[in-house]
Amino acid sequence: MKQTFVIAIGGAAGQGVATPGDIFAKIFSRRGLNLNAYNAYQSIIRGGHTLLTIRTGAERVTNMGDRIDLLIPLNQDTMDRHLRLLNAGAACIYNQDTIKPGSPSSGVQLCPLPVSALVDITRNKVAQNTLAIGAGLHMMGIGFPALEEVLREQFKKKGDALVAENVGVARVGYDYSAAHFMAFPNPLPKTENRYAILSGNIAMAMGGAAAGVKFYCAYPMSPSTGVLHWMAAHARKAGIMVRQVEDEIGVINMVIGAAHAGVRAMCATSGGGFALMSEGIGMSAMIETPVVVINCQRAGPSTGVPTKTEQGDLWQLLGAAFGDYPRVIAAPLDIADCFKLIPEIFNIADRFQCPGLVLCDLLLSEGRLSVPPKDLDFSPSIDRGELITPNGMSTPSTTNGSYNRYKITDSGISPRAIPGVPGHIHTVATDEHMEDGVLISDEFTNPIKRRAMMEKRMRKVTAIEAAVPQPALLGPGKADVTLIGWGSTKGVIEESCEILNEQGISANQLQIRWLVPLHGQAIVDILRGSRHTIIVENNYSGQFARYLRSETSFVPDGHIRKYDGEPFMPHHIVEAVKEQLAGETKLSVPMHEITV
Amino acid sequence: MATSVQRTQELTMADVKGKVDPDWCPGCGDFGVLSAVQKALVELRIPTHNIVTISGIGCSSNFPGYMNTYGMHTLHGRALAVATGLKLANHELTVLVTGGDGDGFGIGGNHFVHSMRRNVDVLYIVMDNQIYGLTTGQTSPTSRIGMKTKSMPFGNIEAPVNPISLALAAGATFVARGFSGEQKHLTELIKQGIEHRGFSFLDVFSPCVTYNHDNTYQWYRPRLKKLEEDSGYHPSDWTSAMEKSLLWGDEIPIGKFFERTDVPTLHGAEPVLNEGPLVGLEPRVPSDVARSFIEELM
Numbered sequence: 001m002k003q004t005f006v007i008a009i010g011g012a013a014g015q016g017v018a019t020p021g022d023i024f025a026k027i028f029s030r031r032g033l034n035l036n037a038y039n040a041y042q043s044i045i046r047g048g049h050t051l052l053t054i055r056t057g058a059e060r061v062t063n064m065g066d067r068i069d070l071l072i073p074l075n076q077d078t079m080d081r082h083l084r085l086l087n088a089g090a091a092c093i094y095n096q097d098t099i100k101p102g103s104p105s106s107g108v109q110l111c112p113l114p115v116s117a118l119v120d121i122t123r124n125k126v127a128q129n130t131l132a133i134g135a136g137l138h139m140m141g142i143g144f145p146a147l148e149e150v151l152r153e154q155f156k157k158k159g160d161a162l163v164a165e166n167v168g169v170a171r172v173g174y175d176y177s178a179a180h181f182m183a184f185p186n187p188l189p190k191t192e193n194r195y196a197i198l199s200g201n202i203a204m205a206m207g208g209a210a211a212g213v214k215f216y217c218a219y220p221m222s223p224s225t226g227v228l229h230w231m232a233a234h235a236r237k238a239g240i241m242v243r244q245v246e247d248e249i250g251v252i253n254m255v256i257g258a259a260h261a262g263v264r265a266m267c268a269t270s271g272g273g274f275a276l277m278s279e280g281i282g283m284s285a286m287i288e289t290p291v292v293v294i295n296c297q298r299a300g301p302s303t304g305v306p307t308k309t310e311q312g313d314l315w316q317l318l319g320a321a322f323g324d325y326p327r328v329i330a331a332p333l334d335i336a337d338c339f340k341l342i343p344e345i346f347n348i349a350d351r352f353q354c355p356g357l358v359l360c361d362l363l364l365s366e367g368r369l370s371v372p373p374k375d376l377d378f379s380p381s382i383d384r385g386e387l388i389t390p391n392g393m394s395t396p397s398t399t400n401g402s403y404n405r406y407k408i409t410d411s412g413i414s415p416r417a418i419p420g421v422p423g424h425i426h427t428v429a430t431d432e433h434m435e436d437g438v439l440i441s442d443e444f445t446n447p448i449k450r451r452a453m454m455e456k457r458m459r460k461v462t463a464i465e466a467a468v469p470q471p472a473l474l475g476p477g478k479a480d481v482t483l484i485g486w487g488s489t490k491g492v493i494e495e496s497c498e499i500l501n502e503q504g505i506s507a508n509q510l511q512i513r514w515l516v517p518l519h520g521q522a523i524v525d526i527l528r529g530s531r532h533t534i535i536v537e538n539n540y541s542g543q544f545a546r547y548l549r550s551e552t553s554f555v556p557d558g559h560i561r562k563y564d565g566e567p568f569m570p571h572h573i574v575e576a577v578k579e580q581l582a583g584e585t586k587l588s589v590p591m592h593e594i595t596v
Numbered sequence: 597m598a599t600s601v602q603r604t605q606e607l608t609m610a611d612v613k614g615k616v617d618p619d620w621c622p623g624c625g626d627f628g629v630l631s632a633v634q635k636a637l638v639e640l641r642i643p644t645h646n647i648v649t650i651s652g653i654g655c656s657s658n659f660p661g662y663m664n665t666y667g668m669h670t671l672h673g674r675a676l677a678v679a680t681g682l683k684l685a686n687h688e689l690t691v692l693v694t695g696g697d698g699d700g701f702g703i704g705g706n707h708f709v710h711s712m713r714r715n716v717d718v719l720y721i722v723m724d725n726q727i728y729g730l731t732t733g734q735t736s737p738t739s740r741i742g743m744k745t746k747s748m749p750f751g752n753i754e755a756p757v758n759p760i761s762l763a764l765a766a767g768a769t770f771v772a773r774g775f776s777g778e779q780k781h782l783t784e785l786i787k788q789g790i791e792h793r794g795f796s797f798l799d800v801f802s803p804c805v806t807y808n809h810d811n812t813y814q815w816y817r818p819r820l821k822k823l824e825e826d827s828g829y830h831p832s833d834w835t836s837a838m839e840k841s842l843l844w845g846d847e848i849p850i851g852k853f854f855e856r857t858d859v860p861t862l863h864g865a866e867p868v869l870n871e872g873p874l875v876g877l878e879p880r881v882p883s884d885v886a887r888s889f890i891e892e893l894m
Contacts, residue, residue: 029894196893206889212879215685234889238881241684241868245677246710253674253707257650257681260668261689262875265681283671373894378886382879389875418875419666419682419689422645427614427660427667430653438616439661439669 002495004057005188006065007136010082010596011074014046016126019154020072020133021052025197026150027142028056029370032191036491037368038064040566040596043222043306049077051596058189062334062369062491066571069184070139072132073099081595083108091181093135095128111135111181118172127169134173141187144174196371200338200364201226201268203371204294207342208266209238210378213292215258215265217243217251219273222306223362224296227268248273252280252293260289260428262389262418264346268294268358271313272303274320281355282321287428288406288416288457290349290356290385292342297361299565308565309362311487311538314515314547317357326352326412326460328468329516331359331487335369336376337513343380348467351385352460353416359515361538363567364488388417388424404435408452412459461517468514470522475501475508481577482530484556485537486512486544489568493536496573503574505581512544520552527554534558534580536573558586566592604643611644612637614662625802625813626656626723628776633692633721634663635779636786647690650679652699655730656723656802659694673704676711679718680862686873687863690790691718698728701737701757712766712795717861719789719796722759723776725804726811733807743810760841760853763797764834770796771837771854775820776803777813778850785852794861801850816848823851831855 007024011017021037028035033056041050055065071092073079076099083092088107096112104110113135119127137147148167155163177183198206205227208216216235218228228244235242241258245251251267258265269277274295284291297313299305317329328348332338338360349356405426407414414435417424431441432450440446440453473482475497485493490511500507510526512518527533533556535545540563548554558580562568568590576588612634620626637647647665651657653672660667666689670678679693700708700722711720727745728734734747738759742751763771770792774782782800789796801820803813823829823840831837837854863869871877881889 194894196890198893202893209881209889210886214874214877214879215681217681236868237885237888239868239871239874239877241866241874243684246706249674250677250680250707250710253670253677254681254684256670257668257678257683258685258874259681260678261682261685263685263877264879265685279671280674283674287668287670373890376890378881378883378889418686419648420646420686420875422643425645425664425666427649427663427669429661429669430671431669436615437661437667439658442619442658 002057002059002061002498004055004061004065005140006053006055006068007070007072008051008053008068008082009072009074010049010051010078012046012077013041013044013048013050015074016129017050017052017074020129021054023133023147023150023154024054025368027137027146028054028188029195029197030146031142031188032193033058033188034061034195034370035197036061036063038363038567039366040594041307042596049081049596051078051082051594056188058191063495064567064569066569070136072136074129076100085593091139091184093132109182111177113173113176118176119169124165124169130166130169131173134170135177135181138174138177139181139183141183144171147174194373196373196376197368198335198371199226199366199368200332200335200360201296201366202230203335203338204268204342204358204360205230206376207339209234209240210339210380211343211346212264212382213240213266214263215241215255216267217245217254218267218269219245219248219251221270221273223298223365224268224270224294226365227294248276249280252277255291256280256284256289259291260287260418262387266292266294268296270296270298271300271316274313274316278320282323282325283430284355285321285325285327286430288353288414289428290353292346292349292356292358294358294360296365297359299563305565307362309538309567310563310565311361312540312543312563313359314543317359318516318547320357324454324458326354326457326464327357327516328354328464328514329357329359330514331512332364333487333490333511333513335364335367336371338364339376343382347381347383348464350387351383351413351467352464353385353413354460359487361488386413386415388415388421390421405437406433406435406453406456408435408456411463412456465517465519468517470519471510471512471526473508473510473526476506477508478529479506479508479531481505481507481532481534481581482510482527483507483573483577484510484512484533484535486515489536489538492568492570493573495570496577499570499574500577505577507577518551520548523548524552524554532557532581534560534577536560536568538562538567558588560588560590562590562592564592566594602643602646603641605641607638607641609634609638612664614664616661618658618662620655621806623805624655625725625776625804626659628779628782629656629721629723629800629802630659630662632779632782633786635783636790639783640787640790642690646688647692648682649692649694650675650682651693652695652704654696654699656694656696657699673699673702674707675699676704676707676720680711680714680716683716683718684863684874686875687717687869688873692790693718693720695722697722697724697726697738698736701759709766712763712768712797714862715767715769715794715859717794717863719786719798721786721798721800723802724759724799725802725808727804727808729804729807740810758841759799761838764838764841764854768797769794769856769859772798772852773850774798774800775816775850776800777816778820781822781850788852792855793857794859819846819848820850821847823849823853
């Protein structure tokens with residue numbers, strides 16, 4: 001079992017859940033601890049209910065885990081919803097003036113804070129939060145200076161008086177805890193490691209900057225808006241043009257315009273916005289102007305559940321725009337991969353002059369993870385492919401008309417001149433066209449030329465497949481069960497495998513990152529050696545299972561699916577594997593115990 | 597219009613003509629627009645490789661293919677959005693956007709309004725024939741009430757948009773109307789529109805000889821009055837421009853309704869472009885800046 005510690009803070013939106021979360025995250029990170037944070041929230045600005053879960057430990061943590069060690073309910077609602085989830089050894093710190101505890105399981109420590117007796121609550125509205133942070137910190141075995149340092153940073157803009165007041169209140173909580181509450185038996189460890197803490201949205205935005213993106217635009221849509229926010233805040237330092245556009249149709253078309261002029265251009269949205277972009281993605285493919293489009297999935301269809309996660313857009317991306325055309329689709333495996341994937345997919349899109357689609361989801365987009373700074377490499381390889389620029393012409397052609405933008409080549413790739421290059425004037429067209437760009441759709445339809453152009457474009461598919469790595473099995477080579485997942489479920493499946501292996505059920509994992517090209521044959525070759533195969537995915541219909549079957553005819557032994565808006569927890573998968581190995585079912589749909 | 601427009605020594609009509617001839621119906625108003633655009637470019641002597649002609653979809657949207665400039669034949673209604681991205685990525689290019697009334701005021705209406713308020717530095721020429729031609733004759737956003745088409749055989753009951761008043765209200769900084777049958781006048785408006793820094797909107801009456809039998813050359817000629825011939829008219833006055841834009845019937849004004857030059861262009865207002873066009877920028881984030889981005893997260 002991983003040695004981790006999980007703190008959960010819950011309350012109404014607007015009650016200040018985020019601040020204690022940030023403070024704990026900073027303290028953990030500065031102790032050299034890994035962390036994973038997941039905020040379960042609702043589409044409401046004030047009110048409702050939100051539960052932030054931060055899991056930390058010296059080892060790598062990849063998901064929210066299965067248990068809560070310390071619950072800090074900021075209101076009665078949180079107490080009522082979540083106290084029942086605590087098991088022996090866990091604790092709950094709460095304001096005894098306003099919150100009544102229920103009856104906890106045996107071995108759960110209730111830690112009531114007499115808030116109004118300890119501090120002047122008329123002066124400090126969030127005193128209960130600050131007291132609870134202090135109290136919690138002592139129970140975790142962390143010295144007070146760590147908290148004092150973070151509080152000073154947090155409040156320094158608001159002046160010395162406020163810093164002193166908050167440090168004072170936190171100290172009262174810390175000391176009260178020392179006198180009245182039992183500390184956790186194992187103090188939180190400390191290491192010499194240092195981590196950056198970031199969301200998947202920040203990671204993808206920074207990955208874009210590292211890839212050399214010069215144009216980013218978006219229409220706000222949860223859960224993708226964080227990419228826009230980072231881009232907008234850092235645009236001037238990074239030299240990126242960032243625009244907020246009237247709608248997602250405008251977004252994709254502006255991105256294509258900028259890309260066509262010769263810069264790397266990117267946009268992000270969620271399923272609804274992506275649907276509006278579909279026609280534009282077809283244009284990118286037809287005129288062979290590469291762009292990168294990120295889809296941060298949320299629970300659908302339609303407006304769906306804007307604040308909840310799902311892996312429900314796979315077929316939307318597979319079917320985006322009409323007609324056949326080369327495209328690549330990749331799903332980042334974790335938040336660090338959100339960064340790494342962007343330069344990689346830009347290189348593929350640029351080389352093969354086709355759209356690159358990133359299939360992220362709310363779990364990664366809005367979750368936060370500790371990442372070693374060396375994994376945020378701002379000098380990745382940049383391959384712009386066969387691009388003819390005013391400064392980069394090998395042999396400038398001086399005769400207008402001799403350049404063929406869509407030259408038929410063995411690879412299907414035609415050297416791309418950007419506007420402004422003398423001697424390379426041409427028109428690109430969304431209509432079918434000849435090598436020189438002249439339309440063959442209106443007056444001059446021609447089946448031979450149409451076929452030649454289709455085959456030219458589609459020839460790129462073979463080379464794309466060779467340019468993208470094949471998936472590989474993780475864990476023991478031979479196992480009782482092989483769990484197959486794609487994208488963001490990597491961490492939770494990995495931990496489920498560890499737990500299964502500890503419990504005597506050998507398990508390994510096949511996690512798919514590149515959805516197109518799929519490398520179907522390689523997948524089938526891997527799975528041929530598996531005794532029992534189960535596909536795990538966050539959607540109703542088994543979108544990946546259906547896709548894998550359509551590409552390879554492979555049918556797994558079972559499925560684990562979840563479509564309630566919340567991500568998998570390790571025990572969901574572990575229990576489902578056990579019931580399937582016992583022959584009880586072939587389809588498990590775990591119930592999510594935490595209701596937000 | 598561009599920050600510093602380069603001029604070439606000499607340009608002839610042959611230099612600006614594309615390699616294929618238009619496939620428009622004989623007598624189509626779009627021939628006159630194409631020829632006026634080509635004449636304007638010859639007179640302005642802008643190097644053809646620094647010009648990008650961008651269109652949507654429709655009869656008039658085949659325009660870029662008939663020009664010898666860089667061209668983009670994009671999606672129905674999306675030309676302005678594509679043009680905005682292209683202009684922001686390389687503002688040294690001269691950008692012409694061409695299309696029809698269905699493309700610009702129907703399916704592309706959203707981008708039309710927002711491009712004007714942003715003052716994107718392009719010339720947008722709408723070949724307005726008050727009909728859908730390429731789809732063989734349906735009602736368009738500028739079709740008059742009562743007009744009978746295949747899609748409204750008993751007569752249109754919807755009021756048409758007024759492109760000139762719409763453009764004025766949306767903040768276009770150059771608003772004009774031309775007529776395909778008035779070559780010299782139209783060429784002059786195109787030249788002014790290209791030279792204007794900011795969004796130039798030019799609505800051109802371009803009769804559809806096949807599907808619109810209401811708004812014909814003969815119908816227009818006696819009605820059109822040039823604003824330039826009215827010595828009391830000053831295109832710097834927005835209120836008079838709005839009043840003039842409402843005239844329709846026996847007298848329909850053409851010419852420059854409005855121009856103001858005191859509004860920054862979209863690319864001019866963005867400090868990221870102070871160092872020059874995006875296409876020329878170093879792709880990599882400087883290492884000290886990259887380090888600061890990571891340190892923020894620690």
